[in-house]
Amino acid sequence: MxxxxxxxxxxxxxxxxxxxxxxxxxxxxxxxxxxxxxxxxxxxxxxxxxxxxxxxxxxxxxxxxxxxxxxxxxxxxxxxxxxxxxxxxxxxxxxxxxxxxxxxxxxxxxxxxxxxPGPWLAAHIAVAVATYALITVAAVAALAVFLKERSLKSKTTNGLAALLPPVAESERLQDRLMFLSEAVLGLGLASGIAIHVQRAQPLLEADHKTLLTLAAFVVIGILLIVQRYSGLRGRRAARIVMISYLLVTMAYPGVKFVSDILIG
Missing domain, CATH: 1.20.120 (Four Helix Bundle (Hemerythrin (Met), subunit A))
Incomplete structure (x- = not known):
């Protein structure tokens, strides 16, 4: 092929x-x-x-x-x-x-x-892929915040940090993408439940993918709430974004890596 x-x-x-x-x-x-x-x-x-x-x-x-x-x-x-x-x-x-x-x-x-894949499964796959794309770009924006803040603290303007946008601009993009990620991730969970209902299965399976996805949904939700009421910004918020990305990565390609490559 x-x-x-x-x-x-x-x-x-x-x-x-x-x-x-x-x-x-x-x-x-x-x-x-x-x-x-x-x-x-x-x-x-x-x-x-x-x-x-x-x-x-x-x-x-x-x-x-x-x-x-x-x-x-x-x-x-x-x-x-x-x-x-x-x-x-x-x-x-x-x-x-x-x-x-x-x-x-x-x-x-x-x-x-x-x-x-039937309509529900096709929709679920599309939502999962969209979620991963959103949270990937959000994580990159968080990394940009992290690198730019470190560059400002060390008072160096050379290297990769010089190519990146200002901290405030990266944070705005990061926040918008995380909000969208949470919404689309919630839609993905809902579509997964719909598939299980259609197949007369339990609403949620207690497997690694589901648990990691739920953990990411909770972490992102907490981040959005904390930012709303306490104004959490900078590298601390960026770390939480990257943790969320890690959870989604472990749930989506990570599980496939274990099953296809490590276990074979």
Missing amino acids: LAESLIFQTAALACLLPALWLAVRRDGEKRLLLPALALAVAGPVLLCVLAARSGWRTDFSFTIWVSAAATLILFSALAAISRTARKMAALVLPYLGLSILVAILVGHGGRPMPES
Whole structure:
């Protein structure tokens, strides 16, 4: 299959390089970043579409590809309307590039689902992917806050921190994305319950994925409430955002990594 070809996967990864090169250049032509991001989106999205033609796959490698493609779509849309998001490209693109590299290195032809997902399951998958994309970009914004504050405290303006947006701008973007993440994550939990009801199963399964997802939902909710009433900001809030991201990562690709790679 073309999508499983190492050459095709490497080409899809290479589509990120022009945008990454522009993102890390202080004197680069930033107006070219958006066209470069369009190319960065095209490679992984095309690969996912081709890979899914024979059926939806649930293996770890394909999960990483889909997550990276969704995150690139979301980030590119934000970059088109937000100067703050564009300045975070120097963090987002290397991370996604490394994620895709991992998918290539551990990838193997996963078997498609025996049946096409029904409407509820398809909606649940779409919501899960959207949640992961939202919280990934939110975590990158939190990392930008962390790095920028540390740079300001040490009174250094060189390096990666110099490419990042001001702390206040990153925090605003982070807060909006976390609010959306909580809403979409709640929708994902609701759609999961609906699937269980449809199948006459218990409302919630006490498995790792469900427990980690619920933990992330609670942590994000607490963060939003604390921010609302106490004004929690800066690196302390950024740490909580990254903890939430870690929980969702463990629930989504993490569980697949254990089942596909470690257990096999």
